[in-house]
Amino acid sequence: MKLLFPQLTKSIKITHFALLMSLFNLLFFHYSFLAFVFNNLNYKSFNGILLVISLFVLLLLFNAFTFYLFLFLSRFVGKFLMVVTFIISSIATYFVNTYNIIIDKGMIGNVINTNYDEASSFFSVKLLLYILLFGIFPSIYIIKAKIITVKLKKFLVTTSLTLLFFAALIFVNATNWLWIDKHDTTLGGLVMPWSYTVNIARFYIHKHQSNRKEILLPDAILKDNKKSVLVLVIGESARSKNFSLYGYEKNTNPLLSETPNLFYFPAVSCATYTTAGMKCILTHKKSNDLYEILPNYLFRNNVSVVWRTTNWGEPPVHIKTYQNRAALIPGYKGENGNYDEILLSGLKEQISESEHNKVLIILHTSTSHGPTYSKKYPPRFEIFTPVCNSVELADCSQEELINAYDNTIVYTDYLLHSLIELLKELKEYDSSMIFVSDHGESLGEKNLYMHGLPMSIAPREQYEIPFIVWVSDSLRQLKPNESLTQNHVFHSVLNFLGVESPIYKEELNIYN
Template sequence: MTQQPQPHRTPSIFSRFRRGAPSISLLKFNLLLAVWLGLVLNYGFYEKIHQFTPYQGIKATGLLIATVLVIVAAYHLLLLWLNWRWNAKIMASIFIVVGGFSAYFVNSLGVVITPDQIQNMLQTDVREVRDLWSIRLIIWSTLLVIAPLCLVWIVNIQATSLPRQLLQKTLASMLSLVFILGLLIYFYVDYAAIFREHRDLKGMLSPQNAIASSLSYYKKKAPKQHLPLLHYGEDAHRIQRTQAGTPPKIMLLVVGETARAESFSLNGYAKNTNPELSKLPILNFNQVSSCGTATAVSVPCMFSGMPRADYDEQLANHREGLLDIAQRAGYQVTWIDNNSGCKDACDRVQQYQIPAALKQKWCDASGECLDEILVDSLQSYLSQLDPKYTRSHLIVLHQMGSHGPAYYKRSTAAYQPFQPMCNSNAIQGCSANALTNTYDNSIVYTDHVLSQLIQTLQQQKHYQTGFWYVSDHGESTGEHGLYLHGAPYSMAPSQQTHVPMLMWFSEAWQQQQPAQVSCLKAQTARTLSHDNLFPSLLSLLDIKSQVIDPKNDMLNQCASSTSTLSHESAHA
């Protein structure tokens, strides 16, 4: 029987590349990978080391070179025993991808990778991820992720006998250890001084930062499943006023997003970013600090009843908070969201579903909505209330605010007085002036939204209405080489922790409770924080409970408010 000739198969481009690719030893493969990870990806880390170095000239250069050698040698030592011929390319790919993307945020935006940043990433929705993509990120990914990945999979790793491999790894490990220990000992005083003052620098070293922070998050911060709900403030009750016909209350709490106090002209900023609010009789508190530097930390903390110094994220995750207590005391509590959710703070209260018609009016094709949707949603919600129904309401609005990096999406043309703008989410590529203008325009738009909300409350004649606005955290727009937010609190600049806070009360509220308003007016210049929200808001709602900390209750600071309480009677 005649054997049929086999059809000729044209080798793939990848196969031809592989055949023509160089063949290197595993030892050299690991060394090149260590140089890539330790040197190429971490220039932002080395810039910080150089910035914190107390020396000049040759001595500063020597410390910088020593630092590079220590990092490269440390990665090399790790890779020597982690990578073997059978898994080297897989492990290299993981390190290149993780290190490449973490290095982008560190080097381009000054972001420090911490467990909190891992939490932010896990809680980020699709819209926020879309806002992070830019031409700059695509170029970075192509050059520093895809290209090295291709090289890793094209190159051939030579086969070596196990005894020879072990001998090579042992000798190379000894050499790496000599470099590491020798340089650390020689520069010990310098490294000790730098890292003692800047402990979070390790969050700038890729890919170590992403890997270590992920492990830390899952060990310490990841929500534990199936924990029983702990009741809190079970004694909460409202103090009823003895005067007949006292109208019920509507308190509107607006949780801002990424607004920083120093960009509010109400706080002395040179550009007029508050043209509408400045014309209203608001109370502006100009010395307020946040609980965290990211939404995933600040929002749960604000509603937990725990001060920042004692905040326990795991406990907050399965314990009742401010909204539960207000609901228990008789308030109709409603959450209306234009952000990425309430971070579990509103799980047990009503969550208002924004009508489709409003979404069509204010949202783009991706589902991202302008904050004026909150004004229309509030008006729609209030229009359904029966004026004969005497139940009081606590309504929480969660803004999109100034969420970055796509600041240009956070305002409309009518509220963009500052030009030129940075019409890109690759903000590090914009001029400082354009970037600042774009962020400031988002504050102008927030000013308009908040003013519209106050005017909506003014029209509710059957209620005492109150308004409280506070941002969850601030934002860096290039100051100190930092962008966005989420820096470790210990090293976070004031731009990320100094937040705006405003209040407004209707004439009916002021007439019924003048002592409350006078007490708050006297504290506008006082040093305050998110710690004051939980006890002070409950007191404003006439709610009493043993869980209200009098030290942080703003109304407890005034003797006048105490005397007023003597004319009130407790009613469970």
């Protein structure tokens, strides 16, 4: 460090140090922020020039002021917080720059709910370089810097003048407030370190509020004793655009396209990330309150409920039979338990052995989750080539990326077909399958990747999803819905299983 930056190892005034580190923060972590501003603002006009300069100065001084406050109160605490923020900001900036994500409350929820398998799939040399260059190296200097502090009087004067300057800057930009208000979600999601610090706080405040005791729904009754089974398959990152059932030019649904009694509808998700999509699928209405979810409700009302998952991000599930991949592997007789086919292992026997006439099976898959699409299906399903094998999606051609993703849809087609064939063997049951995805996926369109953008700015690829239904009885028809939402699932399941409930809404039922 001394050889590289001999002038930086000398004693430095606290104000100069705070400004220097804020400048590093601005240069290292705000390329996407500044690119967004220039792409969405007429920067050649007077107001545009004023706003660009004001945002640049505000970013520089606000972070410097924050560093200054913490360092004055405690150099140890100040340095510790700066080291933590530089390292986290280097990781956050990698994902912002690589996948064009916005770090809002929803994205924080995705990060916190991510398990080891998904997190490890993002590992790359480029990520290590970001951490090393923009996180570790600045942190070494922060730790070693000899800071000259100031007296309380000078601290108070500096603080007062800075606050007055901020007020003046805000007043001068009064004509630009509407533009800032329009883009506040995106701007806030790209400012480091505030994008993740503020939204982590917002996430846990919301989680604390939502973790109150769930609101129980009114008791339900079973209208008949007819043996019925419905399998709800919740897909992961499946977008309808790449299903040949919906008109895609490549044949990604060779099996389902030949399946009788199959219906499919255009649909949209409630959100572009898993936790919100799952909540919307499993609750009776769209609400921020924590209502009893579908599996818990039916289990409490004498329906046999089984939940099998290779995924995560699920609401609290309170049922007897909950099986993740680890629980399913011991009984799996296939070659490789790393793929979603494991969800079908022993399922027919499990349904047949049920002591109830009404059975709900929920399968939560992970088939189309990025960035490693090519690892989500067995090699024999690599129909479209060449494929992208890198976690750096922008390093692949769009053809390679889409081919890898399309192969996950081909595998999904196989899984759903296999499930339907399994249900056909249960002659004593009236059977149905519903497949709906939690959200869609971006595959390089408009230079966007994966999912998680706020709905207000998300492209249609991230929320237009498949809604596919199969029924065993050829006489049973579905309503001619032009478009569905995830809210239709709850009430359709109640209808098919003959569950009578005060909260049932016929207009959200798909079955005739």
